Amino acid sequence: MGVKSKAALAIVVLLLFLGSLWLRDSEATALDDSMLIELCPGQKFQVSLLLSHLQAGPTGPSDVLLEPYLASWDELVKFMEALGSVVGLISKEIETKTTIIRQLASSPEDDREQKPPTHTPAYRSVRSMIHVELEKDMVDFHQQTDSGCRTLLRLHRALLWLKLFLEKLADTPATGRLRSPSDLCREAYQKSLANHHTWFVRRAAELAFIAMPERTFFFRLVCVEDQVELSIVLTKVVQALEKVYNRTQIALEEHGMLDLP
Template sequence: MGVKSKAALAIVVLLLFFGSLWLQGGLDYHWDSCIKGYNKLHHLSNSSEATVLDDSVLIKVCPGQTFQVSLLLSHLQAGPADPSDVLLKPYLASWDELVRFMEALGPMVGLISKEIETKTTIIRQLAWSPDDNPEAELNPEILPMKTSAQQKDRAHTSAYRSVRSMIRVELEKDMVDFDQQTDSGCRTLLRLHRALLWLKLFLEKLAVSPVTGRLRSPSDLCREAYQKSLANHHTWFVRRAAELAFIALPERKFFFKLVCVQDQDELSMVLTKVVRALEEVYNRTQIALEEHGMLDLP
């Protein structure tokens, strides 16, 4: 095997390992395959459909694409609930769409999305567990079945209905350990919360149109967003591996196509709307975790 082949193999192995460590705590535990995802309440069958954001911004449905920014926005906007809470069902659905966004950016970034899917699966498993669902104990018929969207909806109506209800129930059941790693939804939510900040910062930077000078590359912007967020929770080794993953990001024109816009001005308008919705969800989750001293769960 030549030197170049060995170097390429080393990079692939490094990135695979990095993907498993991305959210810190990575694959600490082995989870069986389970029901995946959230059955979308919004069915988009007509490629000419569009979501009206305000008087000047339309988000189009992109034909032939797995990722739909219109769906992402609708899930994010459905998340906030009073008082200062976030509903878990649309929150996890937002992550489903963000996973599709990352997978569209190529195999290197796609490795990161696999770890995020593991985290959303953990919370869904807890939400569907009869042990943590008081309603299920009284009425076993509401337990979710793999093919029933209605029963999946019901699974989120009690203990794991929202961020704050999950925190309250897990504290009452002593599921959260502040000194060592546990399988709690709160710990898992914290990892997703940190990754959400990274994506929020990245999309925020991608939306900026400088008055003068050239637009910066998505690779540089993603690296900068990472350094201000997830890098603070990663080891030196994982931070170096992240640098390799970001090099593989596509150029800016790819993002125009991914969001179904023609130029940077249109991209800025769409992403600014998405970032605002992301920020609302992030801030509410931040407050809930901070109030209960959960921002540094191991």
């Protein structure tokens, strides 16, 4: 076979190889787009509801609505409770924080008429809350208060931990060797919440993570069959969660609120 024939053959093989890669990527994209996330029967935590709340949060060019934001946390608390007592301490703290913001956001009329609370315009979104609390001098930059802004910051830090954990859980290494959820959760914690906890709390949390359920538990929790489907579902959740997290981060950073005591 001549040099030109060999070169032509090599080009054909290369094109076939690239074509097969494109086909596999297209099939993966098609699977991603076609996979509907539906309600999972018999479970309190519903990943479909979490995703819908997260997607409803972003508003305008750089804001987040508080009502779907807090609804997202309601679902994330159910997610943590499904893990057992492993993250019980953190989930209880989160429930306390969401209650504080809801109480600040509920109007007096709601309390008198005993109707389900609705968010007042001042607490409609992250930025409206920041604006009204600064205007009313409710935010103390030197000592602890129960302002909505300080409370939101604590939720924001916890959201980073869960984002990192779900991101790691969705990842499928090239080696094919999946690490234990316990290790992944501990790593996510060390890169986020651990920076704001005392030594005692950090130690208690890391000991608790040892009892984290195995990966197959998360398959059942999210209603998927295997790691491929888990990766597709959690990637969608992480993308929606990241958008909410980034907008909140920017709003807090712009007003110097990332280190509120």
